[in-house]
Amino acid sequence: MQTVSKSRLRAFARAYLRTMDPARAAREIGTGDDGMRLLEDERTAEEIRRARELLAKQFTPEDTVRRMVELAFGRANDCVRLALEERPPIDALDLSLLQEIRRNDKGTVEIRLIDRMRVLERLLELERGGEDEAQAFFRAMRDSLNDVEGTD
Numbered sequence: 001m002q003t004v005s006k007s008r009l010r011a012f013a014r015a016y017l018r019t020m021d022p023a024r025a026a027r028e029i030g031t032g033d034d035g036m037r038l039l040e041d042e043r044t045a046e047e048i049r050r051a052r053e054l055l056a057k058q059f060t061p062e063d064t065v066r067r068m069v070e071l072a073f074g075r076a077n078d079c080v081r082l083a084l085e086e087r088p089p090i091d092a093l094d095l096s097l098l099q100e101i102r103r104n105d106k107g108t109v110e111i112r113l114i115d116r117m118r119v120l121e122r123l124l125e126l127e128r129g130g131e132d133e134a135q136a137f138f139r140a141m142r143d144s145l146n147d148v149e150g151t152d
Helices: 006-019 022-029 035-040 042-058 061-073 077-084 116-149
Strands: 098-103 109-113
Touching (some): 006 022, 006 035, 022 035, 077 098
């Protein structure tokens, strides 16, 4: 494997954490390397660990609530665009609301989005449940992030 600079490894780590796809992350940073080989490099593992720590420090309960609001009220235009366009620019689409898409042999397309009502119900529970329930929720979110970090 060719030597990859520290700045490129840092960029790969960030792209990998965003996409969870080593090949795509390698393409994004333009190294020409195989993403799996980059993941095997101990320097990459260290950069991923540092990026996760940085993200964990920046993660706040308000971020989670804001993201839940985005999901509850977001527009599904890009999901529809994915289904209808011949060659949609997939990397440029916001597909965060998309849960499933199917196309049968007759050309019928079925798009299933996330359950917005569940997200809204959860937001309402957090608002009504007061500080204790919200804190428990966010503590569980932080613990799940730590669990993912520990699986490296």
